[in-house]
Amino acid sequence: KNQVEQSPQSLIILEGKNCTLQCNYTVSPFSNLRWYKQDTGRGPVSLTIMTFSENTKSNGRYTATLDADTKQSSLHITASQLSDSASYICVVSPELYGNKLVFGAGTILRVKS
Amino acid sequence: DADVTQTPRNRITKTGKRIMLECSQTKGHDRMYWYRQDPGLGLQLIYYSFDVKDINKGEISDGYSVSRQAQAKFSLSLESAIPNQTALYFCATSDLGRIYNEQFFGPGTRLTVL
Numbered sequence: 001k002n003q004v005e006q007s008p009q010s011l012i013i014l015e016g017k018n019c020t021l022q023c024n025y026t027v028s029p030f031s032n033l034r035w036y037k038q039d040t041g042r043g044p045v046s047l048t049i050m051t052f053s054e055n056t057k058s059n060g061r062y063t064a065t066l067d068a069d070t071k072q073s074s075l076h077i078t079a080s081q082l083s084d085s086a087s088y089i090c091v092v093s094p095e096l097y098g099n100k101l102v103f104g105a106g107t108i109l110r111v112k113s
Numbered sequence: 114d115a116d117v118t119q120t121p122r123n124r125i126t127k128t129g130k131r132i133m134l135e136c137s138q139t140k141g142h143d144r145m146y147w148y149r150q151d152p153g154l155g156l157q158l159i160y161y162s163f164d165v166k167d168i169n170k171g172e173i174s175d176g177y178s179v180s181r182q183a184q185a186k187f188s189l190s191l192e193s194a195i196p197n198q199t200a201l202y203f204c205a206t207s208d209l210g211r212i213y214n215e216q217f218f219g220p221g222t223r224l225t226v227l
Contacts, residue, residue, distance in 0.1 A: 004155065009153075031213075032213050034213075034215075041220070041221070042220055042221070043117070043203050043205075043218030043219050043220050043221050044156075044203075044218050045218070046215055046216075046217075049213050049215065051213075089155070089156075093213065093214060095214075099144065099146070099158075099161055099169075099207075099214060100158070101156075101158070101214070101216070102155070103155030103156040103157075104155050105153055105154055105155050106155070
């Protein structure tokens with residue numbers, strides 16, 4: 001069964017600190033992996049999208065990595081800000097143009113001042 | 114994303130009532146989707162549509178129906194709401210032919226069934 005597992009479930013860090021969120025997947029075949037940020041009361045917004053041939057991709061203070069061999073991805077947040085408080089969702093697509101995305105449950109990040 | 118709007122944003126209803134959630138988009142995308150989000154679970158696909166004449170069931174379509182009234186409008190109905198349909202519902206859109214099928218989400222509707 002296609003699955004995406006994220007860890008930790010939740011995380012609290014101090015403003016200015018870095019953190020790394022993990023994603024393991026068993027989706028096959030594999031086309032691409034994306035990270036979404038979901039603010040409370042809002043819909044998910046895409047941060048990065050990576051194909052199997054990409055190892056890393058950055059979007060400002062967010063850097064995603066992908067190891068297609070071990071089926072693991074991580075999202076690293078640098079110099080966290082209060083506005084980074086949100087749920088971060090890892091999503092895997094089995095198909096290039098496909099519709100059937102597999103969503104992780106998300107990691108809830110809280111940044112404290 | 115303001116390009117994808119959902120109404121209502123919040124709704125409380127009773128068991129057995131028929132409910133309609135509406136989604137509109139100004140992105141000009143062909144594909145539209147309805148998802149459900151429960152605490153501790155990933156988003157689950159309810160229905161999706163490639164165009165006005167195309168409707169497809171997702172993972173959890175039982176108890177739901179949809180209508181694609183126009184390219185820009187996609188409605189989700191709960192024929193007879195039950196408490197375990199209490200959840201956050203998201204509409205999403207994507208552009209046919211755009212690789213990676215990037216989906217753009219609406220702000221969500223919080224539905225409570227008593």
